[in-house]
Amino acid sequence: MSRTVNEEQLEDLGLDRDEARAVAVHQGGQARTSESRICTDYLTTVHPDTGLEVTYVPGEALPDFALAVQQRRNAPPVPEPVTFARPSIKVAMKADPKP
Incomplete structure (x- = not known):
């Protein structure tokens, strides 16, 4: 992890103001x-x-x-498509033949 260093501390170490501003780690912000x-x-x-x-x-x-x-x-989850099947006419005729 990096620690927070401000511009004044960097200037004390011998960097000029522009270098310190470029290198300083700023807290906060986005x-x-x-x-x-x-x-x-x-x-x-x-x-x-x-x-x-x-x-x-x-x-x-x-x-x-x-x-x-x-x-x-x-x-x-994407819902499964629902199909409604109705019995075919032939199946209905075989199940209930007319006399």
């Missing part, structure tokens, strides 16, 4: 990774370039291919 790209559970998938199996742990940032797998896995 995260580099949005929450939607964070792994929510253990995710094992195959890397598309290498063909090797890759496992991501909860809290890890996901690349595009792994994010797509997580989104498919977390998507609501």
Whole structure:
């Protein structure tokens, strides 16, 4: 983990103001990774370039291919199509022949 270093501390170490501003680690601000790209559970998938199996742990940032797998896995299930079959006329005629 990196520790927070402010510009004044870097200037005390001998850097000029522009160098210190460029190197300083600032707290706060926006995260580099949005929450939607964070792994929510253990995710094992195959890397598309290498063909090797890759496992991501909860809290890890996901690349595009792994994010797509997580989104498919977390998507609501697609309902099975319901078909309504009515008996054919021939079957109905055989079951109830007219006298």
